[in-house]
Amino acid sequence: xxxxxxxxxxxxxxxxxxxxxxxxxxxxxxxxxxxxxxxxxxxxxxxxxxxxxxxxxxxxxxxxxxxxxxxxxxxxxxxxxxxxxxxxxxxxxxxxxxxxxxxxxxxxxxxxxxxxxxxxxxxxxxxxxxxxxxxxxxxxxxxxxxxxxxxxxxxxxxxxxxxxxxxxxxxxxxxxxxxxxxxxxxxxxxxxxxxxxxxxxxxxxxxxxxxxxxxxxxxxxxxxxxxxxxxxxxxxx
Amino acid sequence: xxxxxxxxxxxxxxxxxxxxxxxxxxxxxxxxxxxxxxxxxxxxxxxxxxxxxxxxxxxxxxxxxxxxxxxxxxxxxxxxxxxxxxxxxxxxxxxxxxxxxxxxxxxxxxxxxxxxxxxxxxxxxxxxxxxxxxxxxxxxxxxxxxxxxxxxxxxxxxxxxxxxxxxxxxxxxxxxxxxxxxxxxxxxxxxxxxxxxxxxxxxxxxxxxxxxxxxxxxxxxxxxxxxxxxxxxxxxxxxxxxxxxxxxxxxxxxxxxxxxxxxxxxxxxxxxxxxxxxxxxxxxxxxxxxxxxxxxxxxxxxxxxxx
Numbered sequence: 001x002x003x004x005x006x007x008x009x010x011x012x013x014x015x016x017x018x019x020x021x022x023x024x025x026x027x028x029x030x031x032x033x034x035x036x037x038x039x040x041x042x043x044x045x046x047x048x049x050x051x052x053x054x055x056x057x058x059x060x061x062x063x064x065x066x067x068x069x070x071x072x073x074x075x076x077x078x079x080x081x082x083x084x085x086x087x088x089x090x091x092x093x094x095x096x097x098x099x100x101x102x103x104x105x106x107x108x109x110x111x112x113x114x115x116x117x118x119x120x121x122x123x124x125x126x127x128x129x130x131x132x133x134x135x136x137x138x139x140x141x142x143x144x145x146x147x148x149x150x151x152x153x154x155x156x157x158x159x160x161x162x163x164x165x166x167x168x169x170x171x172x173x174x175x176x177x178x179x180x181x182x183x184x185x186x187x188x189x190x191x192x193x194x195x196x197x198x199x200x201x202x203x204x205x206x207x208x209x210x211x212x213x214x215x216x217x218x219x220x221x222x223x224x225x226x227x228x229x230x231x232x233x234x235x236x237x
Numbered sequence: 238x239x240x241x242x243x244x245x246x247x248x249x250x251x252x253x254x255x256x257x258x259x260x261x262x263x264x265x266x267x268x269x270x271x272x273x274x275x276x277x278x279x280x281x282x283x284x285x286x287x288x289x290x291x292x293x294x295x296x297x298x299x300x301x302x303x304x305x306x307x308x309x310x311x312x313x314x315x316x317x318x319x320x321x322x323x324x325x326x327x328x329x330x331x332x333x334x335x336x337x338x339x340x341x342x343x344x345x346x347x348x349x350x351x352x353x354x355x356x357x358x359x360x361x362x363x364x365x366x367x368x369x370x371x372x373x374x375x376x377x378x379x380x381x382x383x384x385x386x387x388x389x390x391x392x393x394x395x396x397x398x399x400x401x402x403x404x405x406x407x408x409x410x411x412x413x414x415x416x417x418x419x420x421x422x423x424x425x426x427x428x429x430x431x432x433x434x435x436x437x438x439x440x441x442x443x444x445x446x447x448x449x450x451x452x453x454x455x456x457x458x459x460x461x462x463x464x465x466x467x468x469x470x471x472x473x474x475x476x477x478x479x480x481x482x483x484x485x486x487x488x489x490x491x492x493x494x495x496x497x498x499x500x501x502x503x504x505x506x507x508x509x510x511x512x513x514x515x516x517x518x519x520x521x522x523x524x525x526x527x528x529x530x531x532x533x534x535x536x537x538x539x540x541x542x543x544x
Contacts, residue, residue, distance in 0.1 A: 007341040015329050082327060091325035091382065094289040095342050096315040235292035 005097055005105045012082050013109070018075060022117045025071045029064045030124035037132055045132075052134040054142060060125045061146040065200045066182040068154055071117060073161050073178020076110050080165035080174075089236050099232045107162045107224060114151055114158065122147035145209050146202070152213040153199035155220020157181060163227030167234060240267045241300075242390055242422045243288065248297035250283050250446075257283040259446035260297070265424060265439065268416050272437030272454070273426040280446040281426040282322055285394045288424075289319055301390065315343075318383030319392040323399075324375045328368030332359055332378050335367055336385060343386040353381040357411070373404035380411065391415060393425045397432060409436050431527075458500065465498040465506060467513075468522040472496065475518050482512060497526070 013019075036059065037044055048055035083089050092102060122143055129138065164174035181197070188197040193204045199216045202209035243265040250258040258280040265271045275281050286292045288299055290310045299306040301313045326335055336350045354360045357377040362370070367378060376396060383391055393412065397405045413436050415421045427433050433440060433454075440457045442450040450457065467486075469475045472494040479486045479496065489495035501509070506523070513520050 001342075004341045004344050008338045011334060011338045011341065012327055012330070014334065086325050086328065087323070088325035088327065090286070090289075090291055090321045091319075091339075092342075093291055094314065094317075094319045094321065095339065096311045096386075097342050098311060236286070 001097060001101055002105065005101050006108065009079075009105050009109045013079065016078060016082065018078055018113065021071070021074060021078075022113050023120060025067050026064070026117050026121035026124050029060060029067050029121060030128050032063060033060050034128050034131070037128070041132070052132075053129055053137070053139050056129045056132065056134065057125055057139070057143055057146050060121065060128070061150065062201070064121055065150060065188065066185050068114075068117075068150060068200065069157055069182040069185055070178060072110070072114065072154060072158050073175055073181070075113055076106075076158070076161035076165045077171045077174050077178075079106050079109055080162070081171055083166075084169050084171065087237070093236050100228055103162075103166065103228050103231045106166060107159065110158055110162055114154075115148075118148050118151050149202055149209050149213040150200045152220075153196075153202065153216035155216050156196050156223050157220075159220045159223035159227060163223065163230070167227075167231060169237070241265065242267050242269075242302060243271075243424065244300045245284075245288075246298045246300070248284070248287060248299060249295045250280075250287060250292065251295040252283070256446045258287070258294075258443075261443070261446075261448050262451075263441060263448065264451070265422060267422055268420065269439045270412065270416055270423045270425065270437045272433030272440045273424055273443065274428070274430060274433050274440060275426075275443035276428055279428075279443045281428075281443060282394055283446075284443070285319075285321060285392055285424075285426060288392060289317070289321070290314065291321075315386065316389045317392060318386060318388035318390070319394075320376075320379040320383045320396055321392075321394045324379035326367045326370075326375055326378060329366060331364050331366055332370070332381075333363040335378060336382060339382050339385055345386055349385055349387070353384045356384060357381045372399050373401065373407075376400060376404070376408065377411075380408075387419075389421060391421050391423045393423065395426055395428070397427065397429075405432070412436055463500050464526045465501060466522070466524045466526045467496045467498065467510075467520060468492075468524075469494055469496065469513065470519040470521070474516075475513055478512065478516055478518070479509065482509070484509065 033056070037056070044055065045052065083092060093099060125143060125147065126138060130136065161174055161178060164177060165171065168174060185197045185200060188195070189201050189203060191198050196216065196219060198204075199212040202212045204211050241264050243263055245261050245263040248258060248261040248263070249256065261284060263284070273281055273284070283292070287294050288301070288306070290306055302316060304313055306313055327338065330338065332354065333350060336353065340347065340350060351360070354363055357380050359374065359377055359381060362374065367375065370378065376399075380393070380396065383393070396412065397408050400408060409432075412423055412425055415423055425433070425436065437454050440450065440452065440454055441448055450460065452460075466489070467475070472488065476486055476488065476496055479498070484498060486496040486498050489497055498509075510520055510523060
């Protein structure tokens with residue numbers, strides 16, 4: 001059943017411009033950092049002389065956090081909006097398919113698209129570093145950690161946005177919360193370690209990125225289950 | 238009546254303080270076209286949503302194909318096709334892709350898409366985005382989607398809403414052909430008596446959430462008390478003649494040459510016309526005078542506050 005619903009979900013996002021968005025996010029982040037590094041090349045190269053690749057990866061990561069939150073909100077809203085637009089929920093859910101499966105597939109689709117965006121971000125970072133002439137001695141572990149772990153840390157937001165977008169017809173509401181989160185996360189590093197927004201920066205007192213990603217994954221799972229149960233119990237309008 | 242395909246027991250849905258559906262006992266037999274009739278807001282769509290498991294009943298049960306819907310929802314829905322209210326479609330996709338999106342879930346062969354497209358005559362438009370379709374075409378695509386899984390039960394909620402006369406006619410012919418050609422049972426809701434009358438074999442009438450009538454279309458005709466109006470050249474002579482053969486005709490107030498007769502069977506009516514003609518009375522018109530749905534509702538619900 002899951003395979004069929006998933007195939008249907010992939011088909012539904014055709015010609016919706018979602019792929020363009022998925023590409024635009026990471027490319028925008030890398031592009032802005034390219035501007036930053038090329039404009040202040042001498043200054044930054046001198047300042048980060050010890051760890052040039054670390055500087056590129058770190059700067060890209062800082063900028064990718066608000067972009068990731070905004071991207072989650074927009075893509076989750078687009079995926080759910082396909083059903084809201086002509087109230088196709090009643091058609092989809094009157095098919096021999098369980099409600100949890102529909103919800104799970106929407107969430108899986110969002111996550112898969114985000115992983116693609118993370119991969120593009122990693123690839124873009126490598127291209128940028130090489131273009132800046134920082135050599136090919138790329139710190140792969142750091143690159144992978146900073147490209148993919150924020151995605152795991154962002155799970156609570158992905159689950160929340162999926163839940164809101166699916167259960168609220170008015171998409172202005174989930175989009176507003178998305179904007180709110182991406183603005184608030186700019187102050188993310190200044191708050192306590194327990195605040196989910198800080199997790200995306202992978203910074204904590206232990207200096208261990210997995211201590212940020214782990215709770216993110218866990219809280220994401222909790223919110224996902226709550227959203228799922230709510231969706232299953234809710235009447236279809 | 239044949240074996241029940243849909244059977245509800247005391248089906249109730251409370252929305253806020255209002256009883257949207259109140260202790261409904263529907264019974265729809267195999268191979269029937271069941272016309273589910275009621276004014277707007279009577280609870281038709283709420284009932285249909287409960288039949289499809291889209292909303293949970295406050296009380297009562299739904300049995301489809303003899304199985305409890307709440308327990309066996311998936312296996313029941315595999316045998317049901319539906320079109321609820323306005324058609325649902327993905328405007329950015331073509332008609333073919335819309336059907337493919339549903340086909341993936343139903344897991345039926347791809348060839349079914351072409352088959353259902355030809356049933357609703359949309360084969361030529363299959364590659365066009367649905368957002369450019371007319372309402373009639375969208376509605377037909379909705380029917381195609383409902384037919385995709387070769388259902389044994391088709392549930393159509395107001396399928397002719399918003400269609401032009403030719404669209405309505407087409408939809409009606411399509412619905413009428415289903416039980417004959419494909420052995421389906423059809424539940425079709427409408428707020429128009431005339432609409433239901435032309436295709437249904439069984440009728441259920443709902444008003445204010447309550448089922449106030451459920452029987453065959455023939456029984457409804459009897460109940461609705463439609464009358465026959467005959468226009469002749471000699472009203473008085475015709476009246477006497479009918480009276481002599483035991484039929485109490487009434488004069489129409491505005492025209493003495495028009496007589497009103499109680500509802501008669503086709504054979505009886507043919508006999509009466511023959512009688513008049515044989516006695517040199519010219520028969521100009523024989524018409525059925527139907528009372529409006531509103532009148533009937535008032536009578537069935539027994540009060541003026543029913544609408």
